[in-house]
Every structure is written in C-alpha cells, then in structure tokens.
Amino acid sequence: MLTNIKINEERLWDSLNEMALIGATDKGGVNRQALTDLDKQSRDLFISWCKKENLSISIDQMGNIFARREGKNNALAPIMSGSHLDTQPTGGKYDGALGVLCALEAIRTLNEFNYITEAPIEIVMWTNEEGCRFPPAMTGSAVFSGLHDLNDALLIKDQSGTTLGSELARINYNGSTICSHRPIGGFIEVHIEQGPILEIENKNIGIVTGAQAQKWYEINITGMEAHAGPTPMTIRKDALVASAEIVLLVNSIGNNFQPGGCATCGVLEIANPSRNVIPGNCFLTIDFRHPIDKSLQKMDKELRKNIKLIEKDKKVEIEIKQILELKSNSFNKSIINTIKDVSNNLNYTSKEIISGAGHDAVNINSIAPTAMIFVPCIDGISHNEIENIYKEDAIRGTEVLLHSIIELANNSSKIINN
Ligand SMILES: [Zn+2]
Numbered sequence: 001m002l003t004n005i006k007i008n009e010e011r012l013w014d015s016l017n018e019m020a021l022i023g024a025t026d027k028g029g030v031n032r033q034a035l036t037d038l039d040k041q042s043r044d045l046f047i048s049w050c051k052k053e054n055l056s057i058s059i060d061q062m063g064n065i066f067a068r069r070e071g072k073n074n075a076l077a078p079i080m081s082g083s084h085l086d087t088q089p090t091g092g093k094y095d096g097a098l099g100v101l102c103a104l105e106a107i108r109t110l111n112e113f114n115y116i117t118e119a120p121i122e123i124v125m126w127t128n129e130e131g132c133r134f135p136p137a138m139t140g141s142a143v144f145s146g147l148h149d150l151n152d153a154l155l156i157k158d159q160s161g162t163t164l165g166s167e168l169a170r171i172n173y174n175g176s177t178i179c180s181h182r183p184i185g186g187f188i189e190v191h192i193e194q195g196p197i198l199e200i201e202n203k204n205i206g207i208v209t210g211a212q213a214q215k216w217y218e219i220n221i222t223g224m225e226a227h228a229g230p231t232p233m234t235i236r237k238d239a240l241v242a243s244a245e246i247v248l249l250v251n252s253i254g255n256n257f258q259p260g261g262c263a264t265c266g267v268l269e270i271a272n273p274s275r276n277v278i279p280g281n282c283f284l285t286i287d288f289r290h291p292i293d294k295s296l297q298k299m300d301k302e303l304r305k306n307i308k309l310i311e312k313d314k315k316v317e318i319e320i321k322q323i324l325e326l327k328s329n330s331f332n333k334s335i336i337n338t339i340k341d342v343s344n345n346l347n348y349t350s351k352e353i354i355s356g357a358g359h360d361a362v363n364i365n366s367i368a369p370t371a372m373i374f375v376p377c378i379d380g381i382s383h384n385e386i387e388n389i390y391k392e393d394a395i396r397g398t399e400v401l402l403h404s405i406i407e408l409a410n411n412s413s414k415i416i417n418n
Contacts, residue, residue: 035168
C-alpha cells in the first residue's frame, strides 16, 4: 500500500459542510429532495468541483452524473465509486453526500500526488436514491442496471403530478448519454451505517458483505363485532386479541432467528374502533428480514404455521398477503477482501456487516463486482435532521476508499466475479 498518499482531512470536511448548506434546515439537517432546485444546486456544485480536478463529465438520460479520471490504460473498465446527493425531507448531511464526496476526495488526493492508476476511475452521483418525492427509491441506479425501464422511470409522478422526466429537463439534467450499463471493473459505495452496530462495538469501518433478504406481508384479521358487556369471553371472536398474538408471534420469530433475523409489525389498525365494541376487523403489516434466504423461508413457515393456530384458537379468519420479496445480496469477495486488507494496513478496527437498508450498490451488484464501506453514525440515526458522524470516522472511511480504489484500479484483472 502507498502509505505516503494521504487524503486532505480539512478539504474533505469542508466540502461535506459546504454541500450541507444546500437545503440546510433549522434543526441542522438537509431537505434536498430529488430534482428540486436545491438538487440542481448540489449537482452544479459537485460538477464544478469535478471540473476543477480536470475530470470529464457525462450525464445520462436519468440524470446520473459520471466524472471520469483517465488511467494509464483506458481500455480497462473503470473503477467506480459514488452515491447520491438527494435527501429525505427530514434528511441529514451525510446520507448519500458522504459517498459522493469521499470519492471526490480520493480523486483530489490522487491529483495532488500526481498518481495515475492503471484503470480509469469514475465518480458517480445516482439520481433519486431516496424515492421520497418520486417513489420507488434508487431509480437512477436501477435504470442503469437494467432493473427498471427508462421510460417508466421518466413517467414517475410526484404528489403534484409532475413527472420525473419533466423535472430532469427543467433543471437541465436530462443528459444525452444512454442510461444503460457498460463494463465496470468494480464499484464501491461509502455510506453511513444508518444503524448502531459499529458504534456499539467500537469499530471504525464496516465492511459490507451484502444486503438482507426481505419479505413484507399484509394481514387481515376478521372476527366479529359484539357488545363489550353482554358477550361472554368464551364465545368472542376478537380480531384485536388475535392481532396481539400475531404481534408477539412475529417478535418471537425475530428473536428465534438470531443472529440476523429482524421481524417487525409496523402498522396495526382496528376498523371502526369503539371502547365498548369487541374489535371485529384488524389490519397489520409484517416486515421480515434475514441475511440468509433459507432462514427467511423458515421464518415464513413459522409465521404461517402459527397463524393457523391463532386462527383456530381465537375463532377468527386470518388472511396473509405477501406483498414484497427480495432475495439476499452477496457483494463481491475480491472487493470485500481488498477493503479488509486496506483497513488492516491502516490499523483501523473493522467488522463485516450486512446492510439492513437498500442502497444503489445493491442494484449495481447485479451488473458489476460491488461492495460497500460503512462509516459509523452517531446513535445509529439517519433519515433524521439530527443525523451526525464524527469527522475522524469520515476521514477513516475515505482513506479506506482511496487505497481500495488504488488497489483495484491497479489490479482490476484480479477482481474475480462471484
Ligand atoms: Zn443513502
């Protein structure tokens, strides 16, 4: 490893702070939703910084921005790194911006040290990662990866009926480069963890090995409304009591599938609630996650088997509708190992970790060797204006990215697909 090459810590931190001024909120967060005037300002600033580094800019039909630094052998597929600049309405300063600006700092450092890698390097800024204004999330990287149709994406409407395509044109980011995948030697996304594990275990770097499998369900429980006074306990068909049993069941399934299982009932609604009526209809949602597909299947089995018992015991009808299924994602072993080696060489503590949230990297993993670097965030909080990180953690994440990029760009033929 080229230990003499070091990032400029203040430059990184200043750029993060300068970017965070665009859409800054009173509570210290950022509201910079996709394809708003503020999003345009953040893109313009990013591009102006890239141009100062003599990078060549291309913008594709989804408004994804690529900033390229040539290598010694430009026939090689580029090593790519980046994330997103859009935020949630109650977003923070680092979710997304960190990944883009770490990649920029890596390139600034290489320029400063006049160091040319074998393969070219590209920074990428993906459009509409958050999906809060234009659902679903991660559309820029999904279209690029061939997982979402371009024309469908351009027709996604926000709540006022304005389309994603017309907003792209309005802010002048409807680029001419075809939005479709091309050879990428390797992709690394730096991101805040958005969870508390690294902080709790006092680790500097999260080496993300993949993303969880998920199943989402909607449950309808039908019992019978009846008077709370005259109806004896023995003959009741109480939909809420059955729901309560399901909530406890879901929680115990989560606990029984450790390590890794997550099980949540996020919504529970009683139809026509009244204090002296036994609830007759309830609706609840279940979110199951596990890093291992087989374990998630077993969680599903447990759920269905036990719901049958609750149905019988509580004399209600329970309808289970699965509304989403995502398979687990394993990132590229060569890139994971590179990140691990670099992290060790820099004497940082690290931990392998599975991403609980979706990221652009998960889409890119379907077309190119991919991995992620997580940086701890304070109290694990994100999608919140108080989201925060320590400067030292941002610095460590960027050092790991820089040296991983150098390794990968100089040895891209050694990246093995898995
Ligand atoms: Zn993000």
